[in-house]
Amino acid sequence: MINRKQWAVATVVAVALGATACNNDKLTGYNENPNSATSAPAPALFTNAVRTGVSRWLGTTYDLRGTEWVTQHLAEVQYPDEDAYKRLQASFTAGTFDGAYSGEQEDFQKVIDAGTATNNPLVYAPALVMRTWGFGYLTDTWGDIPYFQALAGDSVGSTLSPTYDPQKAIYDDFFKVLDKASKDLAAAPTSGLVGLGSADPIYAGSRAGWERFSNSLRARQAMRLVNVDPATAKTQFEAAVAAPGGLFRSNADNATFKWPGDGVYDNPWATNFKTRDDHRLSNRLTANMVPQGDPRISVYGMPAESDGQYRGLENALTQGQASAFLTTTSRPGAIFYPGATTYGTFGGGGAALPQYLMTYAEVELLLAEAAERGWNVGGGSAASHYLAGINASMDQWGVPNDAARAAYLAKPEIAYKGGSAGLTQIAIQKWIALYGDGGQAWAEWRRTCQPANVVPGPEAIINIVPRRFQYSTTETAVNAEGIAPALTAQGPDLFQTRMYWDKSPQNAPTYPGPSCGVKP
């Protein structure tokens, strides 16, 4: 019954089956990823990482809907859950912490690695400064954090559960890193090296810009240690002043991030205000500006709709109480608004409003404090730096140098007093100048306890202004082992727990004591 043709068919079948089984070498070619690259140019990584970092620390979640309430520049007029710290608990702030490490910090690390591999400080030094700028927010917000073992997930033999390092050790390394960044930049050959160029959205590749930013940042972090380790604070501050390039010398040196305002990359405040009308000036801010006649008030806020007065809102009311103040309190200033919003038209240029990673005003106020403490600031008195700081802030916000400014500067409570009173004035001015950078304003408030009227609102869920945020819920879930040493050394994972540098001041001239920021 079986003929030759049938055998032939059977043979063909058998051969075909065999061929199927054997032709498997080409399969791996199917798995080459056509969508993304296995390497990326460092400048493109840098651009993206800077934008991401600015969006994080000066953006909506951490700044506008987080630390701006905590430091009470602003108050929440609708559903004031963040203002009551409720929606600042661990699960709400985890994304900021997680995203910083896995987002821009890791990319800065890749730029540092690429620059180091080619021995090019024009590439790695800006990335070192930016990485430190980001780590500054991280440690000043959470305290002990992973640092030395962090950002190394793809290195051979690295741990997937980085240990939380003591804040002291992290600060020590900040100073080393920033020292290296500015020195290496200064020592880099003036030709032959290709830097980041236009891919650097802050200084367009200017090495002097990065030297000054590096040193200014070092001064910021040094001063933060003044209550816990005044000797180190002094040493590092003076080293920053003396480092190549020096500190910022004018607003032109500001670490400015220019938002294109093209609808894709807009200033995050403007983006939020497009659809949300939740923000009013805090009555803590207005209390420190309006009675004194601070001309910046017309930039920081808009007059209340109801009567044209600058009036702040109490922080952390109930929804019912807060919303009653919708028209009787001041919105943030028109410069922050994009024009058309879903609830009306305000301002217009907000989308392209630049943000500042660090300003000359802050530097002058740091110098004023250092001078008041008797440190070597390379010239100038506390009073002269204090005045320069206020003027720099006014200039930065576009306040005209007119009679109103002069009158403000001449007010007895504004004119520099020196001593502990002077430190208080410096601290309040810095808190005002840091409008728009809630994280820094909050950190400085914790260090100085100024202004003293910053206390939790009536509906706050704890009766003290938070001293830190709670650790990321992702971290408590997957890295409990890494957190353990921090809980031992730093204390329980609560809003109330103070971090390493957050100590009551010991050495005169000084600020008020430890009971600050408590609900009356």
Next chain:
Amino acid sequence: MRAVPLRVLAALAFVGLAPMALAAQQGTTVSGVVTGTASEPLPAVNVAIPSLGVGGVTNDAGRYTFVVPAARATGTHTLTARRIGLQAKSVQITLGPAAITQNFVLAAAISQLEGVVVTALGQTREKSTLGTAQQQLSNVELNQTHAQNVMQQIQGKVSSVQITGAGTQGGSTNIIIRGANSISGNNQPLFVVDGIPVSNYNRGGGLISGYDYGNAISDLNPDDIQTMTVLKGPNAAALYGSRAANGVVVITTKHGAATGGKVRTEINTSLNFDSPSRLWDFQNQYGQGASGQFAYVNGAGAGVNDGADQSWGPRLDGRTTGCVFTAGAITSKTHPLTVPATAYDQTKPCLQFTGSGQPWVAHPDNVESFFRTGKTLTSTVAVSGGNETSNARLSLGTDQIEGYVPDNSFAKVTGMLTGALKVGEHLSTNATLQYLRNSATNRPGTGYSNSTLEQFFWFGRQIDMGALRDYQQGGAVNNGPATREYNWNYNYHNNPFWLAGQNPVSDSRDRFVGSLSATYQIMDWLNATARTGSDIFRFGVDQRYAPGNLVNADPKYNGAFRFFNDYSNENNSDLLVTADRNLSERIHLLATVGGATRRTNFRSDTARTSGISVAGIYNVANAAVTPTLGQYIQRKATNSVYGSAAFTLNNWWTVEGTARNDWSSTLPAGQNSYFYPSVNTSIVLTDAVPALRSNALTYAKLRGSIARVGNDADPYQLQTTYAGVSQKFAGLPQFSLGNVLANAELKPEITQSGEAGLELGFFNGRASLDASYYDKATRNQIFNITVSPTTGFTNKAINAGKISNKGIEALFTVTPVQLSNSFNWTTSFNFARNRSKVEDLYPGISTIVLGQGIFAEVRVEARKGLPYGTIYGQGFDHDSATGLVLTDGGIPVVSTDFKVLGNIQPTWTGGWNNTFTYKNWNFGALLDIRRGGQIVSETNAVGEYSGVLKSSLRGREIDWNNPGYVVHGIDVNTGQPNDVAVTSETFFQATFPAIEPYIYDDSYVKLREVRIGVDLPTRWANKLNAESMSIALTGRNLHTWTNVPNIDPEFTYSSGNFQGIEYAIPSNPRTIGFNVRITP
């Protein structure tokens, strides 16, 4: 009984034809008539002598005839008549020169224990020879009622198959068989239509935002399905390879048959009316506002609380004045508890968005009246016919659906052509082509940020829904922005009718599924089949946002849009050789060897922008804001060889082994080959030991199986990459390192499964039990663990972990009443209980998060040591002695830590089906039962926070100023029982978002299907070239019994692994309709 000849699925149409061809020599003629129990002729019954490989198929008159070649026409042989859905019958005949006439009367298969079933690779086999668990549904069982997705039509009918409907019409259907195997991979079964795997691609919605575009299996027309067989686990499905670990749904479609050239017609048409099966229980005593007062000015905060979208306002007592407090009666420090009743200013009118001076009253129907009655008109017309060498069937089907959400509609068109041709003596061919088009307009969005229904949980209970229909009058009419649509609130929401009607989103899938196969009969007992099939579709979404869309359109521009287009192409080709012969008088062999290749190609292109320049032109060239463009390509290839051999001894003992080796493109070279075997056995005890058989016990079979199935990875997991950003930053390119740490060492994952089963028949088929126990585990799972983000990465791809599932499943069928007057009652109960456990994860990792709630306050996880799908969230602190809630100032203390609050897996699931027939009347009712497991309802959480749900009345129903809500708890400060009274407004808003109170026992019973039908006289059908005609009244989801408040306890957003958390999802439709069916 003999093991039956094996046919590959694609050749099913030739079940009768092939042997007929072989018999085309002179010999003994065997013929007869096959009728049903009501003496009706039965067409398409296969009558054959398996031992000789000859046979025929009945024609429309039920007549068959075939010839046994003279050379083989000797001896005694078994002649078997069988057709799917009928009890097979066999008789012994002795062949000689004389013609033989043998008639059969076949009864419908009552139990599923015996008869022919379709199994892996489309083989049709006697169920008695199978060593694995599977359950088959016939076309009639499947099509009792009509659902938008064919898979919902088997809800409650197959044990261990857990099917969850979306809620959102046209949305996803989640299908889990015997528990989830994979931690983060696919857990949906594989679908195979006529031997060709087809896509069940899913574009689900989300809890935060999105649109649920449903899954692709809903493209199939249920009227084209002849049988649907569920192979429940790796054991039955081992031959399907990698994708079979989650079970396989094997679908065979209707084919043409030899009708002697006559055309046969079938028509199935129904008209159904849909409405939400459950609605929320809203309160109607207090209106919009906060702390007891409200006055509308501009809906954005200019009035008193008119920007606030919640219902903590004044009592809805018909007042026309006195909705706000006298100026100065309160200050910002005033607590609502101290507000005196006289604080309301009786000189001020109660202002509303519809104008002044209207009574402050509830509109109790204001959410219900948003919906309309949905309509579904569905029809299928098919014609078929053929002769002895060729046959064909052509069907056309349409579904026209008006959703119950306004402006939402769906349209489905299916066309299917199946043809078969015998080319010469040994070669037969078969081709199938299906065109499927499934489209929708204005699907309601899902989730917190853009769902159409979302705002009903942030709402004013006094709002007149009717007034909102006229949104075109514009926002200026009631002091809102002139650029906006007329609305009740301008802060947070768009008008729900405007959202539905003016933000058109349309989607469509155009799909071709085609296959070609050829079978060559090499020898009587040996054939080879080559087959290739492709499933090709394009799915596109065109979404337009009108200016004023709060979530998606930049108010600076004239609207916004989002487009995406997916293209998918999967080809499967295989070649298999099948041997089917008696090795001796007592041993039968059925063996297959084959090879297969699979190539998949997927591409997705997206474009979106938040602003366009010229209104109405939704085109990338009109983008005012640089569009975000996305492009993703995924390719994958696998090659396989496989084989199986089943030996049957004396018709009662079968031993079968299978083996398969796959090579996959997604695993590293050197580790991309994986082998997996299986073995199963089946013993028909009542045949092996005839003494066991009695009047009570008429059939008993034991079966057992051990199997292993390997699986590969998703593509591109072997190397960490940098992704570019399509939108340049001020002209600068941007890149970022991916967040997933790749793993160049991935190995295949392995599922190991054992099962044992018992099948019993009692009282000659009046009762039957089919029960299985299984124990399976998947190890070396490929999944992304969450790693500490401080590593610079959020996830890492690894091989680790183990999930086990153990369970029992049973189907019990009884015909308690069978009267001579033709009254018949059949009842069947199916039951499944699965115990899942996450046995192991990665060292140092205790949990894998599958998804989280809107406020990150709750997660669904695979947590080590617990069943898959743990609910882990923020709760209250409890007193260690009494277990009562700890309170502080009358308010429960919210825990800072998360804790285990439940699990989404049911304790057991079941279905209870009843069919009554009397003369030409029939009545069927199906209850679908789920017991145990928990769900999270954020609808209830938000609805209480905002004071719209009836449950938010506790604590404010006595009098606003004397709220009576005292939490039953222990005061954390005093250690004594709490005696501090708080308003419910304070209570709900202070405890938000603690999720503990919103975890519910997800037990429910649904009256899933009801059908009352009557068969019309056959002569009417005959005029239409058909055999029968029936009309019926049908209903789906007619009632839900559950303790879950407000929501439909059955919901899903996608067929992904993140399930169990709900927000503002519409309930599954309650459907009532008529059906007319004409069958050949």
